[in-house]
Amino acid sequence: MSWHVDAPVWDAYAAGRLDPAAELSLESHLTGCPDCRAAARSQVAPAAVDEVWSRVRLTISAPAHPLSQRAMRRLGVPADDVVVVSAADSFMVPWAVAVGFALVSACVVGLAGLGPANRDVVFLALVPLVPVLAVVASYDALDPLREVVAATPYSKLRLALLRATAALAVALPATMAIGFVVPDMEDLALAWLAPSLGLTLAALVLLTWFEAWVTGGLVTSAWVTVVALLRIGDQVDSLATPVVQVAFLVAAGGLSLALVLRTSTLRIQGGEL
Amino acid sequence: MTAIASFEGVSKKYGRAPALRPTTLDLQRGVVGLLGPNGAGKTTMLRLLSTALPPSTGRIVVAGFDVTASHANRVEARRRIGYCPQEVTFPRGMTAFDFLDYLGVLKEWKDSSRRHDEVQRVLDLVHLADRGAMKVSKLSGGQRRRLAIAQALIGSPDLLILDEPTTGLDPEQRASLRGLLSGLPGTVLISTHQTEDVSALCDRVLVIDAGAIRFDGTVPELLATAAGRVHLGPTPTSGAVQTWKTGTGLVRSVGGQPAPDSSVVDPSVEDAYLLLRSERHTPQGVNR
Numbered sequence: 086m087s088w089h090v091d092a093p094v095w096d097a098y099a100a101g102r103l104d105p106a107a108e109l110s111l112e113s114h115l116t117g118c119p120d121c122r123a124a125a126r127s128q129v130a131p132a133a134v135d136e137v138w139s140r141v142r143l144t145i146s147a148p149a150h151p152l153s154q155r156a157m158r159r160l161g162v163p164a165d166d167v168v169v170v171s172a173a174d175s176f177m178v179p180w181a182v183a184v185g186f187a188l189v190s191a192c193v194v195g196l197a198g199l200g201p202a203n204r205d206v207v208f209l210a211l212v213p214l215v216p217v218l219a220v221v222a223s224y225d226a227l228d229p230l231r232e233v234v235a236a237t238p239y240s241k242l243r244l245a246l247l248r249a250t251a252a253l254a255v256a257l258p259a260t261m262a263i264g265f266v267v268p269d270m271e272d273l274a275l276a277w278l279a280p281s282l283g284l285t286l287a288a289l290v291l292l293t294w295f296e297a298w299v300t301g302g303l304v305t306s307a308w309v310t311v312v313a314l315l316r317i318g319d320q321v322d323s324l325a326t327p328v329v330q331v332a333f334l335v336a337a338g339g340l341s342l343a344l345v346l347r348t349s350t351l352r353i354q355g356g357e358l
Numbered sequence: 359m360t361a362i363a364s365f366e367g368v369s370k371k372y373g374r375a376p377a378l379r380p381t382t383l384d385l386q387r388g389v390v391g392l393l394g395p396n397g398a399g400k401t402t403m404l405r406l407l408s409t410a411l412p413p414s415t416g417r418i419v420v421a422g423f424d425v426t427a428s429h430a431n432r433v434e435a436r437r438r439i440g441y442c443p444q445e446v447t448f449p450r451g452m453t454a455f456d457f458l459d460y461l462g463v464l465k466e467w468k469d470s471s472r473r474h475d476e477v478q479r480v481l482d483l484v485h486l487a488d489r490g491a492m493k494v495s496k497l498s499g500g501q502r503r504r505l506a507i508a509q510a511l512i513g514s515p516d517l518l519i520l521d522e523p524t525t526g527l528d529p530e531q532r533a534s535l536r537g538l539l540s541g542l543p544g545t546v547l548i549s550t551h552q553t554e555d556v557s558a559l560c561d562r563v564l565v566i567d568a569g570a571i572r573f574d575g576t577v578p579e580l581l582a583t584a585a586g587r588v589h590l591g592p593t594p595t596s597g598a599v600q601t602w603k604t605g606t607g608l609v610r611s612v613g614g615q616p617a618p619d620s621s622v623v624d625p626s627v628e629d630a631y632l633l634l635r636s637e638r639h640t641p642q643g644v645n646r
Contacts, residue, residue: 232446
């Protein structure tokens with residue numbers, strides 16, 4: 086090497102006072118000059134180097150947001166909620182339950198060769214339960230980190246609702262599609278929504294007393310029994326009447342109030358809210 | 359010294375089976391080791407203290423908050439607790455950084471920039487700084503154990519509760535963890551089967567057996583309970599609790615009547631623990 090970087094140039098470089106051409110020249114020189122590289126180390130305080138490396142490492146390690154997370158952020162979901170929803174296992178289980186049950190329901194209604202009356206019965210018995218199962222599956226019984234999560238201050242109800250919402254965002258369109266895709270089901274395509282809302286809120290309230298699987302069993306068996314009794318009385322169509330639909334919405338309002346009251350003081354299935 | 363956590367007549371039953379008998383206890387600053395055989399109630403005690411499990415009876419106070427009194431108190435206490443259970447099943451597909459980021463959110467670190475700094479800090483503490491971008495499934499068993507401990511360190515909790523933290527760690531990693539835990543400013547409660555961890559690390563030792571605290575004292579006090587009761591000689595002592603042939607060819611005997619040609623040796627924490635276990639039918643044992 087015919088030249089080496091002297092102290093004034095180092096000072097100017099460190100302070101960012103060199104012009105771009107001189108800066109480029111110095112950096113090119115450094116790549117081929119071991120003496121100047123060694124000298125460069127003495128120009129910067131070790132703490133500053135550590136800080137830079139820490140930032141570099143953080144940039145490399147910090148999660149690269151996949152498309153689904155970026156989409157949620159664009160839809161206005163807060164960043165920390167996106168992290169919770171994206172925790173892979175906790176999201177996948179309710180998602181799989183909801184979508185799986187929706188598909189099973191579609192297959193039973195559309196492919197089992199049922200007569201029109203029985204098809205309506207099966208549709209109204211199964212489809213409103215899809216959100217219920219998504220919510221039940223969202224509770225911490227299925228969370229591999231249940232014990233760790235239980236000891237954190239984060240609201241377990243909020244955690245479950247976030248997961249359920251994420252599951253329902255996929256499951257609801259799939260479920261609604263059943264009504265529109267399966268022939269002759271158009272008249273009931275939206276009739277299941279109000280009962281489903283009521284049943285889901287009932288499940289949330291029951292989860293403040295019972296474990297997830299008990300809650301799922303109670304709501305499912307109660308709803309199937311109601312539909313079966315209506316079938317025996319030949320009154321299944323009444324579920325789609327405006328009066329009954331409004332009754333479900335009123336019940337849902339009452340259950341929402343009950344849920345708020347219960348969750349302000351109580352716990353969910355052995356773990357705390 | 360002010361207690362960071364206390365049990366007042368706390369008990370826990372699973373069905374009719376008692377897992378922890380009524381226990382009263384204060385935990386001050388420092389490292390406390392919880393020793394006991396499998397099924398003794400160690401994990402139950404840690405779960406109760408972590409608020410992951412409600413007690414059947416009694417009152418638990420953490421950082422001045424009675425966690426048995428209200429949900430609001432439990433939330434306040436949880437803001438001051440770091441808990442690492444015996445087994446942590448990691449969600450599939452997450453990187454080490456993602457996992458800690460998720461736990462950071464659950465610990466109410468809302469600002470993502472500050473949270474990421476905190477995640478990097480705890481990764482540094484457990485020597486996984488260069489593993490942040492790796493999938494958890496690709497980490498070794500020891501690295502996963504350190505990652506589980508790292509989540510408990512988020513936010514520098516006043517009360518750190520670690521269930522068998524050294525399981526799966528190699529000797530260097532164990533020594534490193536000891537260095538980390540001994541330098542923490544708050545209260546650390548660890549359950550362990552590794553008696554050498556207790557002697558190397560703990561300011562205080564609790565020995566639990568059949569759901570009851572059998573000993574509560576310092577390491578020297580625990581060792582004193584075995585003074586003069588451990589012998590080395592060519593033959594085992596009569597009625598010893600445990601005997602084994604050492605590398606020198608001599609037999610080490612814990613307890614029992616010494617043979618004439620045996621000599622008394624300094625007891626280890628393990629010797630004292632074995633002797634305590636053998637006396638478990640004595641009411642209250644050597645409780646303080």
